[in-house]
Amino acid sequence: MGTETYVDEDLSMSVPGELDTNVKMLFQRQYSDPSAIELLFEGVTGIHIIPTPENYDSIILDAIILKNNGNFYWADDSDFHPAKGMENSVNWVAAKKLMWREANDWMGKQNRYGDNESI
Template sequence: MTTSQWQEINNQEDIENLMSLFGWFHDSCIKGLYMWTDHYVNKDLSMSISAKRDHRVRLLIQRQNTNPTAIELIFDELIQLYINPSPENYDSIIFGATFLHKDGLFYWADDNEWSPDKENKFAEVNWICSKKVKWRDANDWIGETLRYGPKEDKE
C-alpha cells in the first residue's frame, strides 16, 4: 500500500512542478481509474444522497521512468469525465499530457495538444475536469496488480 502524503494542487505553478517531476507524463499509461460518490442505498432501501458536487475520481498512472514511477491523482468535485478507450490494435501510451488550471477548474488530458477550448474536445482523448486535485507518489503500485478492485474472470 502506498504511504506517501497527499499533495494539494492549488494553481498552475503546482501543476508545472508535478508535470516536471513526472516528465510531462511521457511514456506513461493509465493503469486504473475509479469513480465514486457519497450516494448509497441503506439496508431499509432508503437512499442517501448529497446535494453537493460529490463525484470523485482516483487515477493511477504508471510510467517508464523513475522517481516517481507511478502517481495517484484524486479529482474531487468532478465536473466532467470523458473516457475514450483505444480502439483494437492501438496502444494506450501517453506521450505527453495536458494539465492546467483555468477559470477555477483543473483539467487533465492524456494528450499534450488537448485544450478545453477546442471545438472537438470530445474526440480521441481521455480527460477530466474538477474543482480540486491532489496527488501522491505511488511507486510501490507499479506492475500489473489492480489497485481499485479485483480482476474479473475474462472467460
Template sequence: MWKELCGQNEIEELLEGFGYFHDSCLKEVLIHSNSFVNNELSMSVDPTAVAYLVFQRQFNVGYSVIEMKFEEVEQFCLNPCPKNYDAIIFSATIFQIEDTFYWSNDEEFSPEEIKITKWLHWISAKKVMWRALDNALGDSKRYRSES
C-alpha cells in the same frame, strides 16, 4: 502524503516530476459518488464524485507511479484505444481555468473545443491532489473488488 494542486507552481512540479506523462499509461481508475441507499432503503443523494487515477511510466527518473485524486468531478471522459493500438500516453497536460482543474492525455486539449477521439482521456474537477506510489509497478491491482 497527498500534494494538492493549488496553482501553476504545483502543476509544474507534478508535470516535471512525472516527465509530462511521457511513456506512461493509465493503469487504473476508481470513481465513486457520495450517493447511497441505506439499510432502510432510504436514499441519500449527493451529486459530488471523487475519482482516483493511477499512472505508471517507463522511467526511473522522478516518479515511476503516481496516483491522482480528483474531488468534485465535473466531467470525466475515458475513451479506450481501438484494437491493435497501444495505450501509451506520450504527453499530457494539466491546467486550471478559474476554479476548475483539467487533466488530459492530449497536450492540445481545450474544454472549449472538445474533439472526441478513441484515445482521448480527460477529467475536470474542483480539487486535485497527487502522490507518488512506491513499489507499485506491475500488473497488481490497487483497486480491487471485495468479492
C-alpha cells in the same frame, strides 16, 4: 470512479446536494522517482474517456494538467485547452479539486484501489 450517493443498511438513500463524483487514475512509467502516481479528482464536472482500440497500445505520450475557470483539467494531449472545445479524440477529466500522490509501490498489472485518507 465513485459518488457520495449510497443506500444505507436500513435501505435509506443519501444523496448529497453538491458535486459528488470522484475519479482516481493511476499512471505508471518506465522511469524512477516517481515510477507511479495516483491522481484524485473530486467534484468531477466532466469526463471523456475513449477506450483504446484492439491491436493498439494505451501509452500516453504526452499529457497536461491545467486550471481554467475554477476547474482542474487533465488531458492526454499537451495541446488540450477547454476554451478550444472538447475534442472527441482526447481523453480528459475536469474537476473542482485535484490531488496527487506518489505510488511507486503500485507497479505491475494488479489493479489498485487506494483510500482517500492518504492522498
